[in-house]
Amino acid sequence: MTERDDTGRITYRDAGVDTAEGARAVAAIGLAVRSTYRPEVIGDIGGFGGLFSAAALKEMSDPVLVSGTDGVGTKLRLARLLDRHDTVGIDLVAMCANDILTCGAEPLFFLDYIAIGELVAERVEQIVAGIAEGCRQAGCALVGGEMAEHPGTMEPDDYDLSGFCVGAVDRPKMIDGSQVSPGDVVLGLASSGIHSNGYSLVRKVLVEGHEEGLGLPRVDLGGATLGDVLLEPTRIYVRPVLATVAEVPVKAMAHITGGGITENLDRVLPGGCDAEIVRGSWRVPPVFGLIADAAGLDDDEMYRTFNMGVGFMIVVSAAHAPRAAAMLQAAGERVFEIGEIVEGTGGVRYR
Numbered sequence: 365m366t367e368r369d370d371t372g373r374i375t376y377r378d379a380g381v382d383t384a385e386g387a388r389a390v391a392a393i394g395l396a397v398r399s400t401y402r403p404e405v406i407g408d409i410g411g412f413g414g415l416f417s418a419a420a421l422k423e424m425s426d427p428v429l430v431s432g433t434d435g436v437g438t439k440l441r442l443a444r445l446l447d448r449h450d451t452v453g454i455d456l457v458a459m460c461a462n463d464i465l466t467c468g469a470e471p472l473f474f475l476d477y478i479a480i481g482e483l484v485a486e487r488v489e490q491i492v493a494g495i496a497e498g499c500r501q502a503g504c505a506l507v508g509g510e511m512a513e514h515p516g517t518m519e520p521d522d523y524d525l526s527g528f529c530v531g532a533v534d535r536p537k538m539i540d541g542s543q544v545s546p547g548d549v550v551l552g553l554a555s556s557g558i559h560s561n562g563y564s565l566v567r568k569v570l571v572e573g574h575e576e577g578l579g580l581p582r583v584d585l586g587g588a589t590l591g592d593v594l595l596e597p598t599r600i601y602v603r604p605v606l607a608t609v610a611e612v613p614v615k616a617m618a619h620i621t622g623g624g625i626t627e628n629l630d631r632v633l634p635g636g637c638d639a640e641i642v643r644g645s646w647r648v649p650p651v652f653g654l655i656a657d658a659a660g661l662d663d664d665e666m667y668r669t670f671n672m673g674v675g676f677m678i679v680v681s682a683a684h685a686p687r688a689a690a691m692l693q694a695a696g697e698r699v700f701e702i703g704e705i706v707e708g709t710g711g712v713r714y715r
Contacts, residue, residue, distance in 0.1 A: 382483060382513070389485040389511060396489070396496035400506040404472070414507025416473045426535035430469035433528045434459035439563040442594055444521060445575065449487055451597040452525065453494025454501070455560040458598035459621065460529035461502040462676065465602050466617040466632070468539040468609050469531035471504035477526040478511045481518035491525070494597070501600040504529065539609070541616035541632035541679070548615060548705040549685040550629070550639055552646055553605075554698035555675030557596040561622040562655075562670050566594065569658035584650055593651050601676045604695030608678075612688045616679040620671040627668060629677055630712050638708025639679075642715055646700035648673045667714065679705065 377384075390410065397409050406415035421427040436455045443452045453476075461471040476495050478488065488511060499506045518524075558566060570590065571578065578591035585593055608614070616632040629639050643663065652673065656666050666672060680688050682704075689699045 400499040424534035454498040454597035457498025476509040480523040482520035550703040552674035641703035
């Protein structure tokens with residue numbers, strides 16, 4: 365039962381919403397937010413709307429705005445369990461920015477939404493620091509957001525994240541997969557791990573009942589702890605991919621998220637083509653073997669659920685594949701030639 369104060373009133377704070385703590389949180393995240401600003405940002409944190417100049421779009425012959433929204437999912441429960449909140453914000457930006465990247469769009473600005481049971485400024489500061497780091501990696505500005513306290517509907521230490529990203533691409537340079545043809549090469553860019561999909565299954569088979577071992581170094585993970593591996597943030601591919609697209613004719617790109625390789629690469633294939641992926645042409649990180657063993661899953665189910673060590677895919681002609689791979693490697697990506705385009709019906713097959 366909510367208690368009344370000495371005057372007999374029930375204040376907003378009595379009901380579970382602390383606006384003073386909210387103001388303290390906004391003040392705490394100011395430097396992190398400003399560190400993401402691009403020259404196009406107008407104004408500062410705290411306004412009713414984020415302002416971003418579109419003047420640069422005038423240089424495009426037919427500018428197209430590209431938007432994406434996503435969340436982090438149940439990976440957040442692991443962050444709560446380990447009380448580590450500084451990396452899930454990177455996941456949030458990555459899930460949105462990598463998505464809009466697939467058509468060749470440059471991410472311009474980002475907004476976040478944090479729903480939280482009880483607002484604690486220090487924890488929000490960690491979360492937003494991760495979001496800001498993700499924005500810096502993606503080259504987009506964090507222009508706004510919302511922190512919403514939900515007493516009575518969420519547990520005090522619970523929270524959820526959503527993100528919204530807007531980018532732009534010149535229509536003549538937009539990548540849509542329509543030019544993909546048999547003989548093209550599929551390049552895979554290494555993931556940093558599981559990224560941010562499949563964690564309901566991961567938690568069920570690797571975490572629940574094994575919480576005490578999450579902080580122990582493991583030989584089968586190269587000396588890393590399972591907690592570290594599971595919280596490794598999603599890799600953001602924006603800068604190296606955009607630099608490559610500017611120099612090499614890329615035909616299609618896919619962000620490997622929920623649905624794994626099987627149900628993401630097919631989204632960018634024309635109806636007369638299949639992608640034939642060669643299993644074993646890249647190193648699958650050991651954590652996926654742990655999941656497969658613990659869950660009793662075969663390869664088909666694993667490749668339909670997880671990225672299996674490949675977080676982003678690029679389709680180019682065989683003639684342009686060496687240059688594209690060289691540029692991506694020079695930018696710090698691990699690149700594998702993992703398959704080719706063959707005649708088919710728009711699906712993904714393995715050999």
